[in-house]
Amino acid sequence: MTEADSPSLSSLLDRTRIVLVETSHPGNIGAAARAMKTMGLRHLVLVKPKRFPAAEATARASGADNLLVAARVVDSLPEAVADCGLVFGTTARPRYLDLAITPPREAAEFAAQEAGEAPIAIVFGREQTGLTNEELLCCQRAIRIPTDASFSSLNLAQAVQICAYEWRLAAQTGSLPGPAEAELPATAAELAGLVDHAKRAMVRVDFFKPERPKRLPDRLARLVGGAHLRHTEVQILRGFLTAVEEALDEAGAP
Numbered sequence: 001m002t003e004a005d006s007p008s009l010s011s012l013l014d015r016t017r018i019v020l021v022e023t024s025h026p027g028n029i030g031a032a033a034r035a036m037k038t039m040g041l042r043h044l045v046l047v048k049p050k051r052f053p054a055a056e057a058t059a060r061a062s063g064a065d066n067l068l069v070a071a072r073v074v075d076s077l078p079e080a081v082a083d084c085g086l087v088f089g090t091t092a093r094p095r096y097l098d099l100a101i102t103p104p105r106e107a108a109e110f111a112a113q114e115a116g117e118a119p120i121a122i123v124f125g126r127e128q129t130g131l132t133n134e135e136l137l138c139c140q141r142a143i144r145i146p147t148d149a150s151f152s153s154l155n156l157a158q159a160v161q162i163c164a165y166e167w168r169l170a171a172q173t174g175s176l177p178g179p180a181e182a183e184l185p186a187t188a189a190e191l192a193g194l195v196d197h198a199k200r201a202m203v204r205v206d207f208f209k210p211e212r213p214k215r216l217p218d219r220l221a222r223l224v225g226g227a228h229l230r231h232t233e234v235q236i237l238r239g240f241l242t243a244v245e246e247a248l249d250e251a252g253a254p
């Protein structure tokens, strides 16, 4: 942040965290921190980094090592994004499950306008293999940086740089007033709770058979993740599921 940064600029950038999943090369972690700091992003979360802290990370951070010192290291992606109202997964592939894929500019504008006051995460995958399908199901939207069709995979820190730059531009353009309290987006933890609750209720009415799950769990997670549900909407659906469970209890159903 510089003295000239406006409150709306710092608000979007302050609410956004960069999450790096199982990064192999500590140099990439340092370079990502540098990319973030140049654009005014500060919050770095590392999911099971292969080597960290590491001298190579500090060297490549070139003065952004305060972000490395403050970085949170966690064991899983759900833990990294539990409190986020908006989670973007990044991918070099043109298609990822059925997630809506947008370029970073559109994603940043969406974040600036739709996320209210909620924390936002942008998730980056492993250098070799990217994000797993399960990890992508923790994300509500996917970001793909447009590239030449024959060579689409950027270096991890360079992908962070481009997204961070777009976040800064969107923040500078100024965000619309955020949604009212009741309109706040549901957090990732609330969405995961809704999916679990729906599965439990589905088992009880014999709609979902855990021993033969087929694609239902994935599709359900995608449906809930992609619906852009508000906090209050999740509460309505959880209330409905609880009423179904109570009715089954009263009827003496197993």
Ligand code: SAH
Binding pocket: 090, 091, 092, 093, 123, 124, 125, 126, 127, 128, 129, 130, 131, 143, 144, 145, 146, 147, 152, 153, 154, 155, 156, 159
């Ligand atoms: N072979 C991997 C590429 C990994 S590149 C794959 O198929 O996904 C390491 C990470 O950098 C990716 O997981 C993603 O987070 C980011 N990245 C690389 N190129 C990207 C692009 N064109 N758009 C968005 N993110 C990209």
